[in-house]
Amino acid sequence: MNSPKFKKAKLNLLLQSALTLVVAHAYQAGASAQTLSEVVVSASRAEQRSFDAPAAVQSIDRDTIEAAGPQVNLSESLNRVPGLTILSRQNYAQDLQVSIRGFGARSAFGIRGVRLLVDGIPATTPDGQGQGSSISLTSTDRMEVLRGPLAQLYGNAAGGVIQAFTREAPASPEFEAAAYVGSFGMRRTDWQYAGRVGQYGLVADYSTFDIDGFRNNSKTERKQFNGKLSFDPFEKTRVNVVFNRFDMPLAQDPLGLTAAQMAADRTQAGSNAVARSIRKIVLQNQLGASMLTELGNDRSLTARAYTGTRENLQYQAGIFIPTLPPPTGAWVGLDRTYYGVGLQYNAQSRLGDTPFKWVLGYEYDESTETRQAGVARLGEKTTTNRDEDNTASNSDVFMQGTALVSEKMSVVAGLRHSAVKFRSDDHFLSNGDGSGATTFQNTSPVLGVTYHATDALNVFATYGKGFETPTLNEVAYNGAGVPAFNTSINASNSRHFEVGAKWAPSAEARVDLTAFKINTTDEIVVASSSGGNSTFRNAPGTTRTGWELSGSAQFSPHLRGTLAATQIDAEYSQAFLSGTTAVAAGNKLPGIPKSFLFSELLWTQQPAASGQKALAAGSQAGIELTQAGRLYANDTNTASADGYTTLNLKASHVWTLGAGRLTTYARIDNVADERYVGSVIVNQAGSQFYEPAPGRNWTLGVRFVMPL
Helix, strand or coil, X not given: CCCHHHHHHHHHHHHHHHHHHHHHCCCCCCCCCCHHHCEECCCCCCCEECCCCCCEEEEXXXXXXXXXXXXXXXXXXXXXXXXEEEECCCCCCCXXXXXXXXXXXXXXXXXXXXXXXXXXXXXXCCCCCECHHHCCHHHEEEEEEEECHHHHHHCCCCCEEEEEEECCCCCCCEEEEEEEEEHHHEEEXXXXXXXXXXXXXXXXXXXXXXECCCCCCCCEEEEEEEEEEEECCCCCEEEEXXXXXXXXXXXXXXXCECXXXXXXXXXCCCCCCCCCCCEEEEEEEEEEEEEEEECCCCEEEEEEEEEEEEEEEEEECCCCCCCCCCCEEEEXXXXXXXXXXXXXXXXXXXXXXXXEEEEEEEEEEEEEEEEEEEEEECCEEEEEEEEEEEEEEEEEEEEEEEEECCCCEEEEEEEEEEEEEEEEEECCCCCCCCCEEEEEEEEEXXXXXXXXXXXXXXXXXXXXXXXXXXXXXXXXXXXXXXXXCCCCCCCEEEEEEEEEEEEEEECCEEEEXXXXXXXXXXXXXXXXXXCCEEEEEEEEEEEEEEEEEEEEEEEECCEEEEEEEEEEEEEECCCEEECCEEECCCCECCCCCCEEEEEEEEEECCCCCCCCCCCCCEEEEEEEEEEECCEECCCXXXXXXXXXXXXXXXXXXXXXXXXXXXXEEEEEECCCCCCCEEEECCCECCCCCEEECCCCEEEEEEEEEEEC
């Protein structure tokens, strides 16, 4: 009953059933205005309706973020975005595995190939490294996800862009307190003040998170602050100052498991994780400011500047050293300082009789870090065998224009030139000089055409070129795993083709369908992963073809349905040698599920008034179905994890207590207690590929909001 053919048939049936439901009820009147009026900024760098954006772009609002869980992981709410795959590793030492159309799936830790922005400030360093945990979900008002060719105008990220926006301060001050508990010793608290005093608006949010962990050696403690100060120093000028602090004093790493280890006990830690006290410690502070000035005559100027520091100490499993006792691991320490500036000019004018919007911008970002490493014993430093300074910077200029060339046709064109520089100065020379420097340059053009067939139907086609450099971590070891700057890795280049349609037959229903094809040369892939150290190389060519479907409909004033489905065929288009291992053309890229589906039915006791964002009072309940296809773990495709289907239940109730509002939440995830692999560690040398997902688990929460 779990054969590949059966699973494929089941997936097709689910897709057909869900789409039939969406279309069948598309014309039914509902009670809440919704996706047609969503405003996004990702595709054009200026506000516009997502329905009109000539790109695959989705927005996730505050209500969805709150209802999706305790607001710890991006995977809670972004799993409803097609084309975006977030694999929950149950490993907070390594962050989530986030990929868009397969880009980023190679990451052993952190986020690669996907650009992160928070309130317009990059959360991705110039070399392409990002951390999803830097987004404070408890104070996030909405998130946007942009995929495809237009995302290439954001620079060094071939997959796409995830933007998060902190909420605005309300006119009347309010205080919010929330607490969650759940399986595996999960504890979550949040304290938030938001309000205005004169022309100043303030949002101050402090949250904590602790969990013992589903697996052994996976205990985590986190504390996070996110603050936003808004004011208008001059007429038609808005300034936002944002400060955030992320403090993770402990994140144990359970490592991956072999197939035999997982079959014996899926809750155990991987080899040497406990004996060598494998863990990670992080402290990050960032301060940023942005200013928007309306210049009149449909012109505006946006400027941003930011700076930050990040301290990262990680104890790894290391490799076997015959001359040292068995409990010998490794440690890596990073002390990073980073900053950046950006300037963007938006204007709206006419070329003859043709309305024309355009934007011109410049961005400079720099990150400097001291990297040290050495041998550890029983989870403590013993010796140092690496000491170097690494610098990464980017200097980018971009332009984009959109013209309504006729009543039915609009055209968008853009260009971005990027120069990314790496430099490493080795100060530990007893094992050789590992210094090096390299520069990557690229010009990325994009072109798109939208046919506005009717007020309810847009059809578009876009083309773009993108590129993606290796990260400093990915050039930290040469092909033999020796600590040395690896100048042999090239930046990957990609060509993106996309066609799509957006249909909104009523204010309460919408369907988006996109098909894409991506050809990449010099794709950066994992050569090997062992003892916490990964080496990388270029594959000569890869292709990705697939489609994405999203739909939502108000079936009745009390019932709403949502669907997000992705099908992708990502494979190596040319054979190559990875070390001494032959990788055949046609092999699937590891770490990328062939299919992914999220669907939800949500019932509300009280119909929300038109335009109302939050449920005023009463109950709501929902059922979620998630399905993923097979997940390959290595380039040779000899190791893989079966696909899975999970069912989640959730419910909440809102009470009005005087002027305040009390909300209670309850969730049961993986109701059927399915045993499956949540993610894989690509090309793990010891075959410890698998990171199992938890079985049935629960969450309870309460949130109180009181006007002051």
